[in-house]
Amino acid sequence: MINFTPLVKGYFHNRLTEHLRYIDHADSVQQGTLVQLVEKAALTELGRKYNFSTCRTYRDFAQRVPLYSYEDIRPMVMRMIKGEKDVLWPGIVTNFAQSSGTSGGKSKYIPITVDSFKRNHYQGASDVVAHYLNLNPESRIFGGKALILGGSFANDLQLPRGVMVGDLSANLIEYMNPLANLMRVPSKKIALMADWTEKLPALVEASMNEDITNLSGVPSWFLTLIKEVMHRKGVQCLHEVWPNLEVFFHGGVSFEPYRKQYESLCDMSKMHFLDTYNASEGFFAVQSSWDSTAMLLLLDVGVFYEFIPIEDTQSTTPEVYPIWEIEAGKTYELVITACNGLWRYRLGDTVRIEQLNPVKITIAGRTSNYINAFGEELMVHNADYAISAAEKATGAHVSDYTAAPFFASEGMQSHHEWLIEFDQHPTSLSEFALVLDNALKEVNSDYEAKRKGDIFLGAPQVMAMPQGAFDQWLATHGKLGGQRKVPRLCNDRHIVDEILQSFPF
Secondary structure: OOOOHHHHHHHHHHHHHHHHHHOOOHHHHHHHHHHHHHHHOOOOHHHHHOOHHHOOOHHHHHHHOOOEOHHHHHHHHHHHHOOOOOOOOOOOOOEEEEEOOOOOOOOEEEEEOHHHHHHHHHHHHHHHHHHHHHHOOOOOHHHOEEEEOOOOEOOOOOOOOOOEEEOHHHHHHHOOOHHHHOOEEOOHHHHOOOOHHHHHHHHHHHHOOOOEEEEEEOHHHHHHHHHHHHHHHOOOOHHHOOOOOOEEEEOOOOOHHHHHHHHHHOOOOOOEEEEEEEEOOEEEEEEOOOOOOOEEEOOOOOEEEEEEEHHHOOOOOOOOEEHHHOOOOOEEEEEEEEOOOOOOEEEEEEEEEEEOOOOEEEEEEEOOEEEOOOOOOEEHHHHHHHHHHHHHHHOOEEEEEEEEEEOOEOOEOOEEEEEEEEEEOOOOHHHHHHHHHHHHHHHOHHHHHHHHHHOOOOOOEEEEEOOOHHHHHHHHOOOOOOOOOOOOEOOOOHHHHHHHHHOOO
16 A cells, blocks of 8 residues: 655644644643634524623633533424424534443433534544644555444434434544545444444454554454454454554553553554543643653644632532643543533543643542542552552553452451452462552542551452453443443442342352
């Protein structure tokens, strides 16, 4: 295949130059973005309600518009799905990303407007490539094809004609530029298949004889695919299948628990890994340096960001700060206003501000994805760090995990119960648990205090789960494939107990 990389480098270089020009001016760029969003939506139902036509400053906006959760906007979104126009964003919206269920168990349907396709999701993907080419000037990424692992559209909903609901990735594949489609595998027919028992072998067949230069998707799902490809080819290294493979653009979950496995499967003299923050609600950030996995916040992609201090997230009247008032080193809940019609929307994600000027972040976890049953305030980034430390110490490879509190009962002390599916088992499960415990103490002072002397909280208990246990739980809940995943941490036991009921010990 012809290497088109030199021909398209100019386009990406121009975008990078534009991008780098504004990153030190977050305040002015973000204020300009807010003005654009408010003006565009002035005649929508929400815009009229809050009188956007006279909204001139951030303070006007923050004083008029309350913070919204998904349940607050669900009735309006459902009206949009039925074809009502000018509700949260101008015009009729026909595409919706189906996201994981809320605490009430219902799926969320995130609007994908024409503006968010163009200004955010596709622009964000383009920015990822621009930064990668800047970091790897010798790249030949367009000398082969991209392997993009996506989800599917829902087929169990009664929808008006023309309305499409499904995984974000399915929506993006459906409307991808035809020229871009020539540079990727698999075909749209295979990419959008819903049944993963049929889709996986089709993906293997479609990709294993192609010249793949780059991968895009969720680490957990890609691991299953590439292992099957290697098995079919009878090789020990992925680059024996795809010798020109050079980069994996990953997102959806933290890469750290999977890094060791990927490194063991690849020729690391050829391979790069680039982190992205791409959610159903928007494309927000991209890693811009090999020296750190902190991601550069994208400021001109149709999203206005606000931040709630982590200690204030449970307050009914939290403090909320714009980007020009945040502090480096602090963790915040992320709030977005975007060109998909989400207004002061609480994502549920928490981010740590790693630096200012330019603003770089790491994902700390979910406001609903933590354990604080005993005052330990255990977050997902703590858990990922500890899992990685235990892997290194014991030679293990973790393919998936979840954890929950165990509340004291007769003869049993309160502790955390970890269900872990190993791709490669540790030399000693008890040593794995010990390293996990010590690593959590190292990065979380609240956890360390509660563990001191085994008085308030006992040592974590680790259970090795059978292969496929988490996939079975996802399939039972209709969440197998795409960007669906088992929550890493949960403050109650409903997920852990459901899984254990299927695999009694």
